[in-house]
Amino acid sequence: xxxxxxxxxxxxxxxxxxxxxxxxxxxxxxxxxxxxxxxxxxxxxxxxxxxxxxxxxxxxxxxxxxxxxxxxxxxxxxxxxxxxxxxxxxxxxxxxxxxxxxxxxxxxxxxxxxxxxxxxxxxxxxxxxxxxxxxxxxxxxxxxxxxxxxxxxxxxxxxxxxxxxxxxxxxxxxxxxxxxxxxxxxxxxxxxxxxxxxxxxxxxxxxxxxxxxxxxxxxxxxxxxxxxxxxxxxxxxxxxxxxxxxxxxxxxxxxxxxxxxxxxxxxxxxxxxxxxxxxxxxxxxxxxxxxxxxxxxxxxxxxxxxxxxxxxxxxxxxxxxxxxxxxxxxxxxxxxxxxxxxxxxxxxxxxxxxxxxxxxxxxxxxxxxxxxxxxxxxxxxxxxxxxxxxxxxxxxxx
Amino acid sequence: xxxxxxxxxxxxxxxxxxxxxxxxxxxxxxxxxxxxxxxxxxxxxxxxxxxxxxxxxxxxxxxxxxxxxxxxxxxxxxxxxxxxxxxxxxxxxxxxxxxxxxxxxxxxxxxxxxxxxxxxxxxxxxxxxxxxxxxxxxxxxxxxxxxxxxxxxxxxxxxxxxxxxxxxxxxxxxxxxxxxxxxxxxxxxxxxxxxxxxxxxxxxxxxxxxxxxxxxxxxxxxxxxxxxxxxxxxxxxxxxxxxxxxxxxxxxxxxxxxxxxxxx
Numbered sequence: 001x002x003x004x005x006x007x008x009x010x011x012x013x014x015x016x017x018x019x020x021x022x023x024x025x026x027x028x029x030x031x032x033x034x035x036x037x038x039x040x041x042x043x044x045x046x047x048x049x050x051x052x053x054x055x056x057x058x059x060x061x062x063x064x065x066x067x068x069x070x071x072x073x074x075x076x077x078x079x080x081x082x083x084x085x086x087x088x089x090x091x092x093x094x095x096x097x098x099x100x101x102x103x104x105x106x107x108x109x110x111x112x113x114x115x116x117x118x119x120x121x122x123x124x125x126x127x128x129x130x131x132x133x134x135x136x137x138x139x140x141x142x143x144x145x146x147x148x149x150x151x152x153x154x155x156x157x158x159x160x161x162x163x164x165x166x167x168x169x170x171x172x173x174x175x176x177x178x179x180x181x182x183x184x185x186x187x188x189x190x191x192x193x194x195x196x197x198x199x200x201x202x203x204x205x206x207x208x209x210x211x212x213x214x215x216x217x218x219x220x221x222x223x224x225x226x227x228x229x230x231x232x233x234x235x236x237x238x239x240x241x242x243x244x245x246x247x248x249x250x251x252x253x254x255x256x257x258x259x260x261x262x263x264x265x266x267x268x269x270x271x272x273x274x275x276x277x278x279x280x281x282x283x284x285x286x287x288x289x290x291x292x293x294x295x296x297x298x299x300x301x302x303x304x305x306x307x308x309x310x311x312x313x314x315x316x317x318x319x320x321x322x323x324x325x326x327x328x329x330x331x332x333x334x335x336x337x338x339x340x341x342x343x344x345x346x347x348x349x350x351x352x353x354x355x356x357x358x359x360x361x362x363x364x365x366x367x368x369x370x371x372x373x374x375x376x377x378x379x380x381x382x383x384x385x386x387x388x389x390x391x392x393x394x395x396x397x398x
Numbered sequence: 399x400x401x402x403x404x405x406x407x408x409x410x411x412x413x414x415x416x417x418x419x420x421x422x423x424x425x426x427x428x429x430x431x432x433x434x435x436x437x438x439x440x441x442x443x444x445x446x447x448x449x450x451x452x453x454x455x456x457x458x459x460x461x462x463x464x465x466x467x468x469x470x471x472x473x474x475x476x477x478x479x480x481x482x483x484x485x486x487x488x489x490x491x492x493x494x495x496x497x498x499x500x501x502x503x504x505x506x507x508x509x510x511x512x513x514x515x516x517x518x519x520x521x522x523x524x525x526x527x528x529x530x531x532x533x534x535x536x537x538x539x540x541x542x543x544x545x546x547x548x549x550x551x552x553x554x555x556x557x558x559x560x561x562x563x564x565x566x567x568x569x570x571x572x573x574x575x576x577x578x579x580x581x582x583x584x585x586x587x588x589x590x591x592x593x594x595x596x597x598x599x600x601x602x603x604x605x606x607x608x609x610x611x612x613x614x615x616x617x618x619x620x621x622x623x624x625x626x627x628x629x630x631x632x633x634x635x636x637x638x639x640x641x642x643x644x645x646x647x648x649x650x651x652x653x654x655x656x657x658x659x660x661x662x
Contacts, residue, residue, distance in 0.1 A: 015500060015527045017457045018563075019577050022554040161463050162453065171456040178457060179578040181554060278501045278527065279454065291475040292505030293453040 006195025009318055011285075011311035014194040015278045016174075023181045026101075028196045034100045035093070035203070047092050051125065052082045054089075054207065058215035061373075063342040064362075071365035073358060074224065075345070075375045076212045078236065085348065085377030086208060086236045087118035091187060093204035095122035098185035105129045105180065108187045109173040111138055111166030111232075112302030113145025114348075114377065115189030120154035122187075130154040133173040135165040138302060145381065163296040166306055170280050190233025191310035194281030198310050205239025212372060213243050220370060226251045226361065229374035230353040231324065232268060232304035234313045236376035241322060251323070254313060255357045257299035258326035266298035270309040271317050271324040284311040300329035300389070301349035303377075327356035333389055335359065336379060348377035349385070401493040401521045402546050402569035405445055406604040406625055415661040416626030417442060417617070418606055419633050419654055420497065422449035422465040424474025428482050430643035434650055435482075438633075439490040441651035442658030447524070447628060450479050450498030457526045459581030461631040464638065476502050476511075480518045487519030493569075495522040495548060503536065512539035522546035522569045530566050541568065550574055553593060557600075564601035570625065571597065575609045582612035582632040591623045614660035621661045629657060 005028070006012050014024055034040050048054040057080060061073040078086035091108075098106055106128045110116030116132040123130035132149055136158045139146055146156050162168035170193075177186045191198045191205070216224050227244060229237035231254035244250045259267035267273065274285035279294055287295050287307035297307040316322035327335070335355035340346045347355055354373050362371055379386070399407070409416055419438050423431050435446055451469035455462065476498075483494050496515070503511050503525065515523065523540055525533065530549060537547040546569035551560055554577060564571055573594060576587035590607065597605050607620050608628030620627045636653055640646035 013532050018550045019552040171454050174456040175579045181577050292502035
């Protein structure tokens with residue numbers, strides 16, 4: 001089954017209204033043909049190097065390593081990529097693809113606004129029209145990112161259906177796509193959605209793992225023992241993991257958002273607490289009740305606040321090649337503060353979940369072990385929220 | 399012969415077209431839906447589509463989205479909808495078709511759902527987000543229990559795929575009239591007649607046209623070339639505007655009678 005295009009074990013596929021089948025078939029044909037052409041590769045590599053700031057550095061986390069007293073810890077610095085997160089890798093790839101396919105109108109969904117800002121950025125660069133769907137609740141919570149998208153020339157549509165968050169923004173983007181399918185390119189932000197998106201977004205994010213693998217060999221002369229990355233939809237984790245899949249000695253650990261605790265029901269942990277279901281065009285693990293209704297995810301980090309997960313992660317979980325753990329809101333907030341003080345790097349609250357797990361993991365390993373954390377984004381965007389959370393902590397009302 | 403097939407064959411004999419109203423089950427509650435379906439069956443509906451509400455209805459426009467939200471707020475579940483069909487089946491003869499999203503059906507299990515649907519008297523199932531290449535187990539289970547899996551085709555469907563869909567569907571083929579979501583529109587989509595004629599040349603399966611159809615004039619136009627027309631959002635709009643179930647039933651039956659008149 002794993003060899004069928006678009007299938008990862010029992011997951012993946014293409015669960016969409018009939019209107020979209022032709023568009024997905026067009027994309028499935030165009031993507032490999034265009035992406036493998038030397039013109040495309042030259043353009044993409046050029047933009048990643050001269051525009052997005054790649055390769056991003058590998059940083060040895062000296063103080064964290066010393067303080068935790070176990071494995072050596074390295075950070076893959078996606079926070080230093082343009083727009084402050086790994087999202088740019090994917091949108092430059094898909095933006096170029098849209099241009100080559102002759103589609104000048106690009107739509108995207110966004111939760112916290114990171115993928116929306118990245119898409120608006122790529123569209124400004126590549127001279128494409130950009131419209132972004134965002135839940136009404138998220139627009140309120142992330143006003144600054146809405147403004148950034150508008151500065152970059154994008155139109156932001158407020159989505160007030162359903163739970164008014166990311167999952168509803170995806171529904172609305174799909175509705176737009178169904179309506180304007182002939183001239184519109186849908187730029188999905190993670191390794192999710194109908195085939196070929198999970199494969200395509202993974203391929204555009206693999207650059208993270210390809211670089212990190214070589215950088216580890218250059219610095220340490222060997223591969224790391226454990227990779228750690230946060231998982232919402234799962235694009236930064238998949239980008240890091242995928243080039244290491246054949247390296248059996250390398251463990252891969254994804255960290256999901258436990259939110260207020262798995263038992264509270266308020267979390268974003270589809271791999272740890274989800275069921276097999278169909279959402280947003282894919283068969284994967286989803287947060288769904290006994291009647292098949294999707295429930296709202298919760299996390300301190302808007303980027304992990306999604307009730308599904310990319311189908312390839314579900315497959316890696318089942319096959320045992322990767323393991324998936326969780327970190328809750330409190331430990332993520334602690335991880336945010338910890339990395340800031342220890343290394344002078346303010347991580348995104350998403351990435352802070354990976355930091356939180358590494359703090360538990362590293363002390364259990366010997367000093368010659370190596371842990372590589374994907375620092376998927378920087379935390380400037382989270383500063384106002386963290387200020388409020390800390391104020392609440394101090395007054396004891398959290 | 400299944401109830402849907404007999405329905406279309408009788409209509410063809412009488413040179414009539416099928417009026418297919420859509421209502422969301424449980425909007426605003428299941429007993430109101432039961433009264434509503436009984437009334438529109440009496441008013442002239444030939445076949446009735448009953449929407450199973452879903453939290454993430456990505457092919458629906460605002461009207462049906464709101465309707466699904468009201469239904470979920472009143473606690474409507476798939477089991478509840480099956481109970482509704484059971485009650486209706488003992489009272490009316492028209493074919494009853496469920497329309498919904500695959501996650502809700504899968505949550506019950508393909509075969510369990512097919513068996514339960516058969517038992518209560520569901521005649522067909524339309525799954526908005528399950529193309530045939532992903533739905534083999536589900537559609538085979540339905541066929542095994544003599545429930546018709548009704549497939550959709552759209553303006554972006556190419557000719558060879560149209561032939562495949564026309565071949566695999568049971569009961570009728572649901573032709574989506576436009577690229578877009580559900581919702582009442584002023585104009586019929588351009589090229590609709592040509593598209594339906596193309597299906598006619600390939601297959602003799604009945605074709606019902608839906609999405610965006612809201613007036614007796616549009617219905618009459620579609621009746622010239624298709625076997626039936628689905629009216630959903632325009633009906634749901636009336637139900638929403640009526641605010642309470644009593645007047646909603648009256649408004650809906652008057653509307654359905656008018657639409658059916660246009661098809662005779």
